[in-house]
Amino acid sequence: MSELNLLPTPDEDDLRSTVAGFLAKRCDTAAIRDMYDGDRSAAGPVWRGLAGELGLAALLVPEELGGAGASAREAAVVLEQVGGSVAPAPFLTSAVVATTVLLAADATDAARDLLRGLAAGERTAALAVPFSAGSGGAVPTMAAEGDRVSGQATSVAGALEADVLLVPVAADGGVAVLAVRAADATVVPVESLDMSRQLADLSLEGAAGEVVVPAGAGAAAIDRALLTGAGLLASEQVGVAAWCLLTTVAYLKERRQFGRVVGGFQALKHRLADLYVAVESANAAARYAAAALAADDADAELAVHLAASYCGDAAVQAAEEAVQLHGGIGMTWEHPAHLYLKRAKSAQIALGAAGAHRDAIGRLVDLPAPD
Amino acid sequence: MTEQLTREDLRRRVAGLLAENDPQATDRLAFLRARYDAGLAWVHYPVGRGGLGLPREWHSDVERQLAEAGAPDNEPRRIGIGLGMAAPTILAFGTPEQQERFLRPLWTGEEVWCQLFSEPGAGSDLAGLATRAVRDGDGWIVNGQKVWTSSAHTARFAILVARTDPDAPKHRGLTYFLCDMTDPGVDVRPLRQLTGEAEFNEVFLTDVRIPDSQRLGAEGEGWKVATATLNNERVAIGGTPMPREGGMVGKVAADWRAHPEARTHDLHQRLLRLWVEAEVARISGMRLRQKLAVGRPGPEGAAMKLTFARLAQHLSGLELELLGEEGLRYESGRGWEMVRPDKVDFTGRDAGYRYLRAKGNSIEGGTSEILRNIVAERVLGLPAEPRTDKDVPWKESVR
Numbered sequence A: 001m002s003e004l005n006l007l008p009t010p011d012e013d014d015l016r017s018t019v020a021g022f023l024a025k026r027c028d029t030a031a032i033r034d035m036y037d038g039d040r041s042a043a044g045p046v047w048r049g050l051a052g053e054l055g056l057a058a059l060l061v062p063e064e065l066g067g068a069g070a071s072a073r074e075a076a077v078v079l080e081q082v083g084g085s086v087a088p089a090p091f092l093t094s095a096v097v098a099t100t101v102l103l104a105a106d107a108t109d110a111a112r113d114l115l116r117g118l119a120a121g122e123r124t125a126a127l128a129v130p131f132s133a134g135s136g137g138a139v140p141t142m143a144a145e146g147d148r149v150s151g152q153a154t155s156v157a158g159a160l161e162a163d164v165l166l167v168p169v170a171a172d173g174g175v176a177v178l179a180v181r182a183a184d185a186t187v188v189p190v191e192s193l194d195m196s197r198q199l200a201d202l203s204l205e206g207a208a209g210e211v212v213v214p215a216g217a218g219a220a221a222i223d224r225a226l227l228t229g230a231g232l233l234a235s236e237q238v239g240v241a242a243w244c245l246l247t248t249v250a251y252l253k254e255r256r257q258f259g260r261v262v263g264g265f266q267a268l269k270h271r272l273a274d275l276y277v278a279v280e281s282a283n284a285a286a287r288y289a290a291a292a293l294a295a296d297d298a299d300a301e302l303a304v305h306l307a308a309s310y311c312g313d314a315a316v317q318a319a320e321e322a323v324q325l326h327g328g329i330g331m332t333w334e335h336p337a338h339l340y341l342k343r344a345k346s347a348q349i350a351l352g353a354a355g356a357h358r359d360a361i362g363r364l365v366d367l368p369a370p371d
Numbered sequence B: 001m002t003e004q005l006t007r008e009d010l011r012r013r014v015a016g017l018l019a020e021n022d023p024q025a026t027d028r029l030a031f032l033r034a035r036y037d038a039g040l041a042w043v044h045y046p047v048g049r050g051g052l053g054l055p056r057e058w059h060s061d062v063e064r065q066l067a068e069a070g071a072p073d074n075e076p077r078r079i080g081i082g083l084g085m086a087a088p089t090i091l092a093f094g095t096p097e098q099q100e101r102f103l104r105p106l107w108t109g110e111e112v113w114c115q116l117f118s119e120p121g122a123g124s125d126l127a128g129l130a131t132r133a134v135r136d137g138d139g140w141i142v143n144g145q146k147v148w149t150s151s152a153h154t155a156r157f158a159i160l161v162a163r164t165d166p167d168a169p170k171h172r173g174l175t176y177f178l179c180d181m182t183d184p185g186v187d188v189r190p191l192r193q194l195t196g197e198a199e200f201n202e203v204f205l206t207d208v209r210i211p212d213s214q215r216l217g218a219e220g221e222g223w224k225v226a227t228a229t230l231n232n233e234r235v236a237i238g239g240t241p242m243p244r245e246g247g248m249v250g251k252v253a254a255d256w257r258a259h260p261e262a263r264t265h266d267l268h269q270r271l272l273r274l275w276v277e278a279e280v281a282r283i284s285g286m287r288l289r290q291k292l293a294v295g296r297p298g299p300e301g302a303a304m305k306l307t308f309a310r311l312a313q314h315l316s317g318l319e320l321e322l323l324g325e326e327g328l329r330y331e332s333g334r335g336w337e338m339v340r341p342d343k344v345d346f347t348g349r350d351a352g353y354r355y356l357r358a359k360g361n362s363i364e365g366g367t368s369e370i371l372r373n374i375v376a377e378r379v380l381g382l383p384a385e386p387r388t389d390k391d392v393p394w395k396e397s398v399r
């Protein structure tokens, strides 16, 4: 068994600088802050740029469907940058989670058509389940009569940006997934903890749906998508954590009190050293998950739960330290630290909480809970 | 040319070694010497020095293949200081003659090494050390006292840092030596540890003579050489390649599986958290080694060692709680009896021993506080600790 490569390849380094360059120019923190006051105008251009101009929505789509035929490794590179700039882009929800549902082995021709549209950056999809839902659990389903879908889904991420919703439906032979036009659903924006990834409540009343994953294969397809999502969300969390660490260290090298640079006080140096260790560890865990997913390695499931349980906490730790160590300015609306805190805390709950991922590890490695 | 060796070539080379030296029929030492001479001791070392100049991470292939064939190993726990600290320093700073003389018997375990760095007055502040080395013809005369010296009682040689210029500021007046522990001026006395054993010692050096040919690096360059040793030490302590559940976490996991009656929700939550952290640390080590495949360990090794120490302590503490009544007993090995072990084994003996021995992990090789300073200053670039002694001649500095 050869060891998974945890270092970026030259191509991945190129991709990183392309995405970083784009986001530095086109994703402005002031505009993200405005999203909390109801101005969502920043969201469209960022996503159009990432998906359309840079073609990143095509990463996980195979070449024969007009995709880039890349892997989870490349998606992880993008997500790390997305996290580093709290970009309001539905890359995770559309280009990773929804795309993975449509990539299921049993997916229909309609799914393949949809994948072409996603890859081209012409369409955006969202899986209609609460953002807190993780793999391994029962998926909340809607009801269908023929091809007419009715039901509700709350706290769905990426739905505001999506033009197509992937809806799990309880069918006779098991769960199926149907694609429904977002325009045929009632999509109500939710005042969310993280407005840079604003949630929505969905309500469908006899909306027309098209089967993308047939009955019986839906649960597995969704599970795989939620697992992949959690594994790659870890890279976004690493991006958040790394930004917080860097920004805080830079600030503490400048800020003076008691006639000294505050970053020279040992109490703070030690906290930052511990944070550095946590961020580096999270980085390794996230890369391992991405590499294992990309290689379809036998260890992939464990690798995902490991990264998901570790990186979520590390990002929250980093964001909380960033606020505290900036002092009063860290508490302001003006300073971007809160954007990262809100992203980190929401992401920690998303796609399965850390405790759920640890429980899954307990089952996978034979460390059973007490009877 | 060795650069063209593939992993497959390496595999064949190991098979060749095994074919020519049947491990079941060959004397242990003869086998180890043959392995060294075949460049299979540490494949990332240069040709002629027990290696083949190959990437560091290929080495585990060799270990695996030899272990499968039942080949004897060089008992790394007995010679950890030689392998992890003395050898990389001799490789980096030694003359060809020094490398030729010392590396082979070091690796085969014929000559055990110890580390004469710490002193009663100089621990974290190692550069303040007071042991003196004075020029005497083609050699040096050393006087002073060292302390906490692991394996001094089994060692044939020591890496030693001594002050050669008391008029220079403290970091600049040091020189690094290779010291013969059989010199009549070397007096080793056991120091009993909280485990009951005496793994470390105090070492008195009285008119010890060291030929100048056993100086490592230039006169006055001792701090630079010692820093290389310490960086390697941290990687050696915190960054050794491990299989999943290798080390302390494996012990606790095994106990969890063996004792269903002892399971509680509290222990389960803590175990899973620590299991995750240990596995993430293992993967971080893997990533660090991939990064270092070409380079030398830098301050990042300090981060690995910080995590290693914390986890070893938390895991061994959890293990005692998990064992309940059994955790109250301290019986394995020879209980509290004072023995002088010939190897350092963090995961040896029973859970009580492991718990106590792990306390040393955040002290030896640089305390966790000092390592945090190193990470903060050398990795994150935060300001250094305020100090009064940096540019003053050592002999005038406040100690």
Ligand SMILES: Cc1cc2nc3c(=O)[nH]c(=O)nc-3n(C[C@H](O)[C@H](O)[C@H](O)COP(=O)(O)OP(=O)(O)OC[C@H]3O[C@@H](n4cnc5c(N)ncnc54)[C@H](O)[C@@H]3O)c2cc1C
Binding pocket: B114, B115, B116, B117, B118, B119, B120, B122, B123, B124, B125, B147, B148, B149, B150, B151, B200, B360, B363, B364, B365, B366, B367, B368, B369, B370, B373, B385
């Ligand atoms: C099991 C074991 C094996 C050892 N083996 C060897 C060996 O083989 N060879 C060898 O040379 N040495 C060895 N040592 C010694 C070890 O390197 C020293 O103990 C260590 O460097 C600390 O020095 P000290 O004991 O003098 O503590 P001190 O330096 O006196 O430290 C006391 C406390 O103060 C803290 N402290 C000191 N300075 C600072 C600072 N600037 N900022 C914040 N906190 C600070 C320390 O972290 C510690 O908690 C061993 C130690 C142990 C425990």
